[in-house]
Amino acid sequence: MKEKKLIQYFILIYWTFFGALTVIDKIIPDVYPYWVGADFYTLFIKFFASLGLTDPIFATIALAGISTLEIVAFVCYLFSLFNLYKGKDKISEQWFYRGVSFSVLLFSLFSIGDQVFGDRFNLLEHGIFWIILVVSWVVYKYNSLIEERLIKFSFTKDIKIGVLVGTLLTIITSYSILDFSKSTSSNKTLPVRGEEVVQGVYKFDFPFLGDKFVWENTIKAFEDKHPELKITYVYTGPDELNSKKKTHMLLYIFTEQNDLKN
Amino acid sequence: MENKNLVINNRIIGKDLVRYFILLYWILFWLLNVIDKIIGGAHFLFVGKDRFAQVERFFDSLGLGNPIIANVALIITAGLEIFALVFFSGALYHFIKKNIDSARSWFFIGIVLTLTTFTYFSLGDQVFGDHFELLEHGLFWFITLLSWIIFIRIDKIQIFDNFSIGKKQFFVSAVFTIVITATTTFAIFWHNHSSFIERTQAVDAIKITENKYKIKFPFLAGSKAFENSIAKFKEDNPSLSINYIYTAPTPLRLAESDGLIIYIQTDSIK
Numbered sequence: 001m002k003e004k005k006l007i008q009y010f011i012l013i014y015w016t017f018f019g020a021l022t023v024i025d026k027i028i029p030d031v032y033p034y035w036v037g038a039d040f041y042t043l044f045i046k047f048f049a050s051l052g053l054t055d056p057i058f059a060t061i062a063l064a065g066i067s068t069l070e071i072v073a074f075v076c077y078l079f080s081l082f083n084l085y086k087g088k089d090k091i092s093e094q095w096f097y098r099g100v101s102f103s104v105l106l107f108s109l110f111s112i113g114d115q116v117f118g119d120r121f122n123l124l125e126h127g128i129f130w131i132i133l134v135v136s137w138v139v140y141k142y143n144s145l146i147e148e149r150l151i152k153f154s155f156t157k158d159i160k161i162g163v164l165v166g167t168l169l170t171i172i173t174s175y176s177i178l179d180f181s182k183s184t185s186s187n188k189t190l191p192v193r194g195e196e197v198v199q200g201v202y203k204f205d206f207p208f209l210g211d212k213f214v215w216e217n218t219i220k221a222f223e224d225k226h227p228e229l230k231i232t233y234v235y236t237g238p239d240e241l242n243s244k245k246k247t248h249m250l251l252y253i254f255t256e257q258n259d260l261k262n
Numbered sequence: 263m264e265n266k267n268l269v270i271n272n273r274i275i276g277k278d279l280v281r282y283f284i285l286l287y288w289i290l291f292w293l294l295n296v297i298d299k300i301i302g303g304a305h306f307l308f309v310g311k312d313r314f315a316q317v318e319r320f321f322d323s324l325g326l327g328n329p330i331i332a333n334v335a336l337i338i339t340a341g342l343e344i345f346a347l348v349f350f351s352g353a354l355y356h357f358i359k360k361n362i363d364s365a366r367s368w369f370f371i372g373i374v375l376t377l378t379t380f381t382y383f384s385l386g387d388q389v390f391g392d393h394f395e396l397l398e399h400g401l402f403w404f405i406t407l408l409s410w411i412i413f414i415r416i417d418k419i420q421i422f423d424n425f426s427i428g429k430k431q432f433f434v435s436a437v438f439t440i441v442i443t444a445t446t447t448f449a450i451f452w453h454n455h456s457s458f459i460e461r462t463q464a465v466d467a468i469k470i471t472e473n474k475y476k477i478k479f480p481f482l483a484g485s486k487a488f489e490n491s492i493a494k495f496k497e498d499n500p501s502l503s504i505n506y507i508y509t510a511p512t513p514l515r516l517a518e519s520d521g522l523i524i525y526i527q528t529d530s531i532k
Contacts, residue, residue, distance in 0.1 A: 003370055007410070010377045014403060017381065021388035033325035036391040125397045132404040139407055152367045158352065162368075166341075166348040173299050173340040178333055180302030180314055185329045188318075198493040203485070208315030235507045240522035241485045248315075250485055254504055 003149045005084075011140050012081040012096065015103070015133075019074030026067040047117045066106065073102040093141065100137045104130060189213055191221035192251075200229075200256065206249040215251070222253065229255040276421040284409050285354040288372060292347035299340045313339075320390045335386075339379065346375035366414065373410045380406060457482060464490035467498075467526060479522040488524075495526065502528040 025037040044059035053059075076099030083092035107130040114123035153159070187209040194202035204218055223231070237250030298310040318332040349372035356365035380403035387396035427435070460482040467475035477491050492504070510523035 006374065007407075010374070010381070011407070014377075014381050014384070017385055018388075021385060025388065025391075031323075031391075035389060036323050037388065038391045038393055125393065128397060128401060132400055135404065135408070139411055143411065151370065152363070153371065158356075158364075162348045162352050166345045169296065169344045169348070170337075170341045173296060173344060174337045176300045176302065177314065177336050177340065181318075181329050181333050184302070184314065185318075197489040198496060200496075201489070201492055203489065208312040209318060211319075232503070233505055233507070237485060237488065238509050238522055240479070240483070241488050243484065247485075248312075256503065 001151055003151055004143050006151065007143055008084060008092075008140055009081075011136050012077060012084060012092075015099065015136065016074070016077040016081050019070060019077050019099075019103075022070050023067065023074050026063070026070070047113070047119075050117060066109070069102055069106045069109075073099050073106060076102060096137065096140060100133055103133050107133065184209060187214070189217060191217040194218075194222060194253065197252075200254065202253045202255065204251040204253070205247065206251060208248045210248060218251070219253075226255070228258055230258040232256050277416045277419075280416055280421075281357065281413055282354075284413050285350060285357060285369070288350045288376065288409065289347065289354060292343050292350065292376075295343050296340065296347055299336065299343070320386070320392075323390060339382075342375055342379045342382070346372050346379065349375060369413060370410070373406060376406045377403060460487065462486040462490060464494040467491070467495050470525070473502075473528045475526045475528070477524050477526065478520070479524075481521040483522065499528070501531055503531050505529050 024035075026040065028035050028037060029039065029041045031037075040063060041059070044063050045056060048054070048059045048062070076095050080092045080095035080099060083089075083095060107126045110126040111123055111130065114120070114126060184207070187207040188211070192204045192206055192210065192214060194204045197203045202222070206214060219231070219234075231253055233254040235252040235254065237252060241250055297308075299313065301308055301310060302314055303312060304310070313336060314332065317336055318329055321327070321331050321335070349368050353365045353368035353372060356362075356368055380399050383399040384396055384403065387393070387399060457480070460480040461484055463483075465477050465479055465483070465487065467477050470476050475495070477495075479487060479491075495504075496502075504526055506527040508525040508527070510520075510525065515521075515523060
């Protein structure tokens with residue numbers, strides 16, 4: 001296989017799956033087993049409500065219109081990939097061009113919407129995907145015009161050494177991942193130990209795996225351990241107090257002496 | 263044909279430098295990612311990203327709570343990253359040895375593995391509904407593609423081949439650089455000298471109503487500053503008990519000039 005062909009496959013596979021999953025995300029609008037996705041329906045409803053258009057028909061029509069464009073783009077990418085596989089390079093290129101045109105139109109519409117709705121993060125996201133798409137097309141098209149180079153890959157001595165080193169490193173890393181998983185998976189349920197940082201105030205540094213069950217177990221364990229104390233207030237430490245990426249969540253429990261039990 | 267384009271000679275030193283930077287970037291990128299997988303959790307001198315917790319939570323959100331699934335996904339990821347690292351390192355080795363054709367072949371396999379990795383990540387991001395990560399991985403996919411194009415096409419780009427600087431310009435730019443560096447360094451050290459204490463120092467509470475107090479933290483304040491401020495408040499107000507803390511949300515703060523602000527609500531101790 002030629003290098004340029006493999007690069008074209010990668011470009012088409014990326015955009016075909018991108019389109020496919022975007023469409024699936026519209027078909028499955030909520031959270032289900034094996035699929036979470038993004039809740040575009042809620043997002044659109046909120047966007048239109050912010051404009052004063054609270055009737056859900058506006059958001060629904062807009063979402064259906066956007067989805068239609070996404071489906072058309074996905075079909076174009078799929079046909080482009082199919083034709084590339086069949087060796088019909090010219091037809092593949094035409095389908096890809098159609099797909100890129102629809103996607104560029106889509107991202108342009110999204111960007112206009114983002115400005116109207118005042119969502120600058122989405123504007124950045126859509127602007128970046130817009131340029132990635134345009135450059136993907138340039139690479140797809142002009143990468144194929146200049147050269148014809150076959151992929152040279154044979155099991156020479158240096159390749160064998162590379163594969164051996166890679167395999168050894170993969171085994172070491174796999175062992176480390178499994179070991180870390182084994183030693184930390186209990187963090188998913190085990191209560192966190194508190195530290196009294198101020199008289200009557202306890203701090204809990206939650207591990208990254210800690211979730212709502214850990215929180216519940218932590219409170220229960222604290223109450224069991226300190227029957228003499230009454231929890232008066234629970235405060236979640238805001239992100240500003242965290243040591244950047246090292247801290248997952250800080251929890252503070254404020255207590256008083258439990259008069260009833262004393 | 264391409265070998266001719268990639269011939270090393272003194273006139274294209276600038277272009278080789280770009281190729282070295284591309285290779286070094288990807289080697290370091292994957293090396294640190296692999297180290298991050300080997301060293302789980304945050305340690306002294308290495309924090310990294312807790313990928314196990316992240317991937318485990320992602321699969322848990324799909325209803326796949328068994329950690330073995332997250333482990334398998336992480337091992338596949340690590341395998342792809344390790345082989346990308348090996349092939350980029352091989353490309354650098356061959357490039358140093360002037361085996362240009364082999365360098366290109368090794369680099370190409372590294373690029374293929376990197377594109378595979380970011381495509382695989384992007385699919386996951388859509389299934390897990392994480393659009394911030396999708397943007398991140400989409401950008402890296404794009405950077406990978408451009409790295410490949412620049413690596414093989416740099417010879418087509420006209421780059422100046424004279425790196426020398428005239429005496430006068432060298433002198434003026436050196437003086438300018440030294441003066442600005444000295445000023446900046448002094449400002450940084452002075453700020454460290456005067457402000458580092460804010461990391462832990464207690465902040466005074468300001469009474470705003472009968473039973474409500476405001477504490478405005480500096481940007482540097484960490485959890486110790488919060489704890490010390492609460493301790494100081496309790497010490498200054500022994501007759502009061504804290505019954506609620508309200509964290510001022512971002513919209514209530516003045517753009518980037520306000521740090522963390524909390525409001526304390528109190529009761530009198532009977």
